[in-house]
Amino acid sequence: MGFKSFRSCIFIAMLLILSSTLCEAKLSPTFYDQTCPRALSTIQKAFRRAMSHERRMAASLIRLHFHDCFVQGCDASILLDNSSTIQSKKNAPNNLNSVRGYEVIDNIKLKVESMYPSIVSCADIVAVIAIDSCVAVSGPTWTVKLRRRDSTTLGLSQAATNLPGFRDSLDKLITLFRSKGSHTIGQARCLTFRDRIYNNGTNIDVGFATTRRRRCPVQNGNGDANLAPLELVTPNSFDNNYFRNLIQKKGLLQFDQVLFSGGSTDTIVKEYNKSPKTFRSDFASAMVKIGDIEPLTGSSGVIRKFCNFIN
Numbered sequence: 385m386g387f388k389s390f391r392s393c394i395f396i397a398m399l400l401i402l403s404s405t406l407c408e409a410k411l412s413p414t415f416y417d418q419t420c421p422r423a424l425s426t427i428q429k430a431f432r433r434a435m436s437h438e439r440r441m442a443a444s445l446i447r448l449h450f451h452d453c454f455v456q457g458c459d460a461s462i463l464l465d466n467s468s469t470i471q472s473k474k475n476a477p478n479n480l481n482s483v484r485g486y487e488v489i490d491n492i493k494l495k496v497e498s499m500y501p502s503i504v505s506c507a508d509i510v511a512v513i514a515i516d517s518c519v520a521v522s523g524p525t526w527t528v529k530l531r532r533r534d535s536t537t538l539g540l541s542q543a544a545t546n547l548p549g550f551r552d553s554l555d556k557l558i559t560l561f562r563s564k565g566s567h568t569i570g571q572a573r574c575l576t577f578r579d580r581i582y583n584n585g586t587n588i589d590v591g592f593a594t595t596r597r598r599r600c601p602v603q604n605g606n607g608d609a610n611l612a613p614l615e616l617v618t619p620n621s622f623d624n625n626y627f628r629n630l631i632q633k634k635g636l637l638q639f640d641q642v643l644f645s646g647g648s649t650d651t652i653v654k655e656y657n658k659s660p661k662t663f664r665s666d667f668a669s670a671m672v673k674i675g676d677i678e679p680l681t682g683s684s685g686v687i688r689k690f691c692n693f694i695n
Contacts, residue, residue, distance in 0.1 A: 410681050411529035416508075420500040427509055430492040431516045440571070442517035444485040449514035450674060451483050452507075457678025459535035460506035463489060463691040470694075473538055481609075482573075486692070489513065493691045506691035507532035511675050518671070523622030526668040529675060533685030536694050572636055574600035575608040580638045587641055592634040612636060627657035 416423045434441050452462040455473060462479065463486060466472045473479055474486070489509055496504045508530045515528050581593045582602050599610045614636050615625050626640075630653050635641030644653040656663040689695050 411531045411676070411679060413527050413529050415530040416504065420496075420503050423496055423500055423504050424512060426496055426499060427492055427512050428516055430495055431488070431513055432520075434488045434491075435517075435520055439521075441485055441488060442520045444483070445488060445510075446514045446517045448483055448485045448489070449510050451479060452510055453674050453677040456535065456538070457680070458507050458511060458532055458675055459678075459680050459685060460510055460532075460688070460691060461535040461538050463506055463510075464535075464538060464694065465692045467693060470538060490691050493688075497689060502687045502689060505532050505534050505685075505687050507534050507679065509691070514671065514675070518622065521622045524664040524668040526672050529672075531679075531681055533680040533682075534688045534691075535680060535685055571611040571613050573608060574610040574612070577612070577636050577638075578602070578604070580636070580641070584638075587633060587645060588635075589633045592632075596636070614640070624656055624660045624663045627653050627663070631657055 431445075448462065449458075452458060452460060455462070455476075462473045462483070464470055464472055464474075466475070474483070489506065492509055492513070493504075493506055496509065511530070511532065512528055515526060519525050577596065578600055580588060581596045581600060584593075596612055599607065599612060601607045615629060616634075627644075629635055630641060630644035633641065635644070643649045656666075686695060
């Protein structure tokens with residue numbers, strides 16, 4: 385999944401509407417109020433500094449949260465570097481040269497750790513940054529529940545099976561997200577949409593395909609890393625233009641367009657295109673669900689001093 389966005393997360397919000405409720409974790413939005421009263425404001429301030437250098441970082445950080453939670457749960461295991469005992473998930477096919485923003489989380493953790501040693505988990509920082517990222521691009525807000533702990537293990541093999549692929553069918557996507565429990569801005573690499581713009585004669589707008597071919601040559605290996613916005617009109621803002629694109633057959637990635645291709649999700653696409661308010665509300669609910677995926681609490685896991693390696 386080589387796109388750099390959380391427009392790489394809208395379809396997840398849609399499919400989570402079809403899923404059953406996740407197990408309720410013992411998390412609380414007020415968990416740090418007494419022990420670390422300035423933790424959340426410190427995280428937010430450091431995030432804003434990162435955003436001031438690169439606006440696209442908001443999309444990358446919300447996507448990082450998704451990639452962490454969908455593989456082994458929301459435990460910050462995606463942040464771990466390679467070591468003699470660890471094969472990092474950063475190098476998994478669906479993450480390598482795709483997920484980014486690790487250094488932002490690492491830097492925020494250093495600031496928080498200097499104020500409140502061994503109290504605030506990396507997993508909670510990732511969850512808090514997800515909402516800050518969404519709000520920064522005019523998206524909805526939600527209540528962030530806290531108390532997650534950090535993993536000391538990895539689910540490297542799960543990264544290949546628990547994350548969606550850009551060629552996945554609608555049935556496969558629905559099955560995947562039903563087992564787990566939100567994409568509206570960003571960009572994708574030529575490698576991930578080449579087949580769609582050159583080999584799809586019926587389910588893509590001709591003018592759209594022609595425009596996208598300008599920076600994505602037909603030959604494999606030529607321009608693979610060239611980026612294209614997933615949404616032409618407002619590529620760096622949170623809105624519902626994504627769904628209008630699908631109705632017009634202008635979904636950039638194949639697993640986007642399958643959401644509006646005569647299947648069970650067509651009615652949801654139409655509803656979100658018609659009602660931005662409904663989409664924003666459902667997106668926020670989906671992000672809460674994502675944050676509830678298999679967190680470590682109590683005596684499980686640890687509080688890492690550095691997010692990229694185990695204490």
